[in-house]
Amino acid sequence: MHPDAANSTTHHYRAIWISDVHLGTAGCRADHLLDFLKHNDSDFLYLVGDIVDGWQLRKSWYWKQSHNDIVQKILRKARKGTKVIYVPGNHDEAARQYVDLDFGGIAIRREAEHRLANGKRMLVIHGDEFDGVIQYAKWLAYLGDSLYTFILQLNRGFNWVRQKMGKPYWSLSQYLKLKVKNAVNFISDFENILANEARRRGFDGVICGHIHKAEVKDIEGILYGNSGDWVESLSALVEHPDGTLSVVFWPFNGTSRTHVPALANQAASPLETTCVS
Numbered sequence: 001m002h003p004d005a006a007n008s009t010t011h012h013y014r015a016i017w018i019s020d021v022h023l024g025t026a027g028c029r030a031d032h033l034l035d036f037l038k039h040n041d042s043d044f045l046y047l048v049g050d051i052v053d054g055w056q057l058r059k060s061w062y063w064k065q066s067h068n069d070i071v072q073k074i075l076r077k078a079r080k081g082t083k084v085i086y087v088p089g090n091h092d093e094a095a096r097q098y099v100d101l102d103f104g105g106i107a108i109r110r111e112a113e114h115r116l117a118n119g120k121r122m123l124v125i126h127g128d129e130f131d132g133v134i135q136y137a138k139w140l141a142y143l144g145d146s147l148y149t150f151i152l153q154l155n156r157g158f159n160w161v162r163q164k165m166g167k168p169y170w171s172l173s174q175y176l177k178l179k180v181k182n183a184v185n186f187i188s189d190f191e192n193i194l195a196n197e198a199r200r201r202g203f204d205g206v207i208c209g210h211i212h213k214a215e216v217k218d219i220e221g222i223l224y225g226n227s228g229d230w231v232e233s234l235s236a237l238v239e240h241p242d243g244t245l246s247v248v249f250w251p252f253n254g255t256s257r258t259h260v261p262a263l264a265n266q267a268a269s270p271l272e273t274t275c276v277s
């Protein structure tokens, strides 16, 4: 897609998954998500947990107009016919007490099943349920919530300086996460455990969030999708009309939005063998 095309067009997908928005924290990149929601529509919209960060809100109240705008935008989509399913995560676990209820057209579920256009049955789950099973350090817990928040703050300051110098955004915590060996172990362990869970329960695949690492790939015959986050990677998972999945990254810089299909294409190529059958 031409970068300018995203300014005026709305893309319609069969389904969109977003997670780890962390509304209620300074780290939430609400403007980016709002822009994404404006330009992308779908028949199904899955909110795959950690949409609102109750842990941080309890410590200090942080709620901007843009955070309200996101809630309004999602409610409006539900009114206009998008089927919205909210699967709470660990940071918004308070919402888990409302499981099986419907609010404003939004169905709250402990987990969900999504059937892709090609018939594949996908388990939709946040993923924190399996933290305890993962042996080598839950890096999020290990780093601690406060340290993670601190790193994100540091990162914002650092990138403010980079921006003044005309340099592109660079994610410090993403860098740390990807470089630290334990974190890498954690990510692959998490992906494998979620894929195994889907297999054990007879699903064709799993879609989750939680680890802030957008992905779509085949894990030994199980389709694994992760919707990423709106704190750093600014990513969502989408289903095309034929049932294939891809990751969409949605960074934009001021007025010029750059839809970055490069990574999505990379992710889509191994999928063609798994999905189209």
Ligand SMILES: [Mn+2]
Pocket (backbone or CB within 6 Å): 049, 050, 089, 090, 091, 126, 128, 209, 210, 211
């Ligand atoms: Mn989580």
